[in-house]
Amino acid sequence: MKKPSTKKLPAIRYTIVPKDLAGHLFEVSVTVDQPSIDGQLFALPAWIPGSYMIREFSRNIVQIRAESQGKQVALAKLDKHAWRAAPVDGPLSLHYEVYAWDLSVRAAHLDQTHGFFNGTSVFLRAIGQEALPHLVDIARGGDPATKTWRVATALPELGAKRYGFGTYLAANYDELIDHPVELGDFALASFKAHGIPHDIVITGRVPNLDMARLQADLKAICETQIAFFEPKSKKAPMARYVFLTLAVGDGYGGLEHRASTALICARADLPVTSTPPTLGVSDGYLKFLGLCSHEYFHTWNVKRIKPAAFAPYDLQNETYTALLWLFEGFTSYYDDLLLVRAGVIDEATYLALQAKTIGSVLRGSGRTKQSVAESSFDAWGKYYRQDENAPNAIVSYYAKGSLVALAFDLTIRAKTDGKKSLDDVMLALWQRFGRDFYAAGADGGRGVTEAQVEALFDEATGLRLKPLFNRYVRGTEDLPLHKLYAPFGVRLHDQRKSDKPSFDVAIGRDGADSKLAQVHEGGAAHVAGLSAGDVLVALDGLRIGGAATALDGLLARYQVGQVVQVHAFRRDELMQFKLVLQGERVPGITLELVDPGKKVRGPARPSA
Structure with a gap:
């Protein structure tokens, strides 16, 4: 042309x-x-x-x-x-x-x-x-x-x-x-996904980068996602796509765009050439592939299917929507789900990723105070401005939003005997609101409202799903995942170490000492009166120190229920606290596939 x-x-x-x-x-x-x-x-x-x-x-x-x-x-x-x-x-x-x-x-x-x-x-x-x-x-x-x-x-x-x-x-x-x-001077490789050119750009020094493996894995992910939204035509919504990646010593993040994504990652997370070739997917590489999958899914979900508040964007002012649980949370659900559908990871790895997300959501008491709809609306003032009290006050519309997506998906599959799934809802959103978005002119097409989202769920599945919206989107109830997993041959276990004594805090460093970064509501430290920012000095007269395992090492000599004396500096004042040790409250979530004959990841494409 x-x-x-x-x-x-x-x-x-x-x-x-x-x-x-x-x-x-x-x-x-x-x-x-x-x-x-x-x-x-x-x-x-x-x-x-x-x-x-x-x-x-x-x-x-x-x-x-x-x-x-x-x-x-x-x-x-x-x-x-x-x-x-x-x-x-x-x-x-x-x-x-x-x-x-x-x-x-x-x-x-x-x-x-x-x-x-x-x-x-x-x-x-x-x-x-x-x-x-x-x-x-x-x-x-x-x-x-x-x-x-x-x-x-x-x-x-x-x-x-x-x-x-x-x-x-x-x-x-x-x-x-x-x-x-x-x-800059960057490493560059290209592949085609259903005929569309895709470029991988890596800036930063990455010795022995296995670009061939990265190309193969991203090609599988991209082709799976294109076919997810367009199962018949397999037509991508862009003419070309670019993964812009900055590799640094330690970093992680991504931002979606209509035909590209900007990524930052630890260079250790990128694959390394080896002889013989490395088998399996390392934790770091899995994290990077999950990031790529997440941002690529946004090509459809938020860059073209948009909340009405973003069509068009008001770039000078905060723009509120209660739908980020759908656009970020559902994207967080599908980023891992499509990795297993693409064949990049197996089902055991997928279930381990889900278990980690469940544990992270259950860890904070903020989930009982803020719904994912409220978290979405409050993103400008709370989620993106988190402080030391965040676990006790807010819930992540990413993490819990992904569990809401899981709950909808399992519910729809169970109630329709597998004839429908959440895939059908996403396909309907794409066809109704996303496919022709940029064909509508300079400001784009129309976005979707909260009422339209809820109506579309019922329309696409033939079910009445308002109770789920009331309880888990607008409400703060914990999702009944034990019950929802059961028809699919998956058993959820919570194996938290209740006999392991704990302060129930997050620890940071303050020079050679340990500093409380977060104090979880209702935990031993909170009940004793300790606060985020306190610098721990001694436990029963023994210096705690600043090593990552220093406090755990001392606590290993105690039993749950014992009373200990804690000395800590708050600002420049030395304070003393009497603390009753509680059992570990960190959820130990595992998912067990007890019936391998039942599908836990659904069909390869929407049933519609």
């Missing part, structure tokens, strides 16, 4: 240059050919879709100026996100520098090793002109370190060759900011 000429496109034009690698500065310019006659308004987003927290990216703009036809134009700052240029007769350009030193998937980072940016961090929005095409010239800059750099992004090329510096095209501002960009 012939690429359009930039000369014929009325567009918003950007240039971004890695200007000062040691100073971590991108130089950015934006030109508007026909600015507003009242003075063009510009704003930088306050948050990035997929990460529900006001991040105030504009604080990283170091300096900014405006000009038109070679003359300086007055530029007034209206608030911490927005500027207005004085009216001009002719094209208007803004030039600014962005400080990029956030080594995460959410913002921008630049140094001598690589560059990375999300559009929300660097591209000012020309208010009122978001629907126009947006052109981006990604320039190499003059630093010698960039001579061997390449460009990785899912943005369509216009004046650039694939992986090269040059001009890229977005149909509108929403598309522009939905394609992160990686600059």
